[in-house]
Amino acid sequence: MSTIKDKVVIVTGAGGGIGSATAALLAERGAKVVLADRNLTAATRVAEKIESDGGTAVAMPVDVTNRSEVANLVAAATDRFGRLDVLVNNAGVGPVSYLHELKVDEWDLMVEVNLRGVLNGIAAALPVFRAQETGQFVNIASTAAYTTSPTMAVYSGVKTAVRAVSEGLRKEAGPNLRVSVVSPGFVATEFVQTVSDEQVREQLLQQRDKFAISPDAIARAVAFAIEQPPEVDVNEIVIRPTAQS
């Protein structure tokens, strides 16, 4: 029987892409999933599909940049299911661009969602995990946390910060808590649609349609990190298309 069965798992950004694939796979393996997304309609659609397939799922409207909304999310999940086993900090945006274009509002958005959103998740769940003396963070970074390229500077910087924070958290967390970073390469989702520069977006869409892998591949990596025995802490998984340079 899967060790994922009956675990209570929150997935942020679960209304689409990697988050919805992850929530669906974990629910299929018996987890009780709480789907958080700023787009409640999308998260509800995914939760209803999971329930109609026999799983347990609830959807909540949450903007991860809002600390109190994330705190409420964790409180609601623990109220509803009595505990929290895993927080998958997945919500993210990627409006990448050349620095000289000075799209500073988009830089700020990436910092807010991709980094502050993760910090808000840690602030909300860490006290619960410490009180329970068990719990796992799965933070979704990116291959851009290991390398960068033109247009990716801010996105890479923020995802590198997610890796650094995760490693610091792991070192502080002690023997009972687990911290996993899952870093995808190009995945076939709507992520690229947040790119406002038309030329950059077109290039990325062409690459995506040529070689991006399914979000199900990332969901399986997340499940692998979760399903290990409690004393086994899978710290980093990097998973990219074979065709990605």
Ligand SMILES: NC(=O)c1ccc[n+]([C@@H]2O[C@H](COP(=O)([O-])OP(=O)(O)OC[C@H]3O[C@@H](n4cnc5c(N)ncnc54)[C@H](OP(=O)(O)O)[C@@H]3O)[C@@H](O)[C@H]2O)c1
């Ligand atoms: N796709 C890739 O190639 C790729 C590669 C490496 C890493 N990643 C990472 O994987 C994660 C998921 O990406 P994805 O490809 O699945 O993207 P996606 O298809 O765009 O899905 C992201 C989901 O997060 C939601 N979201 C965005 N901002 C939010 C916020 N402030 N609060 C709550 N929810 C929010 C989005 O809602 P809306 O629909 O309202 O925007 C969307 O439902 C991100 O952290 C991303 O950086 C993706």
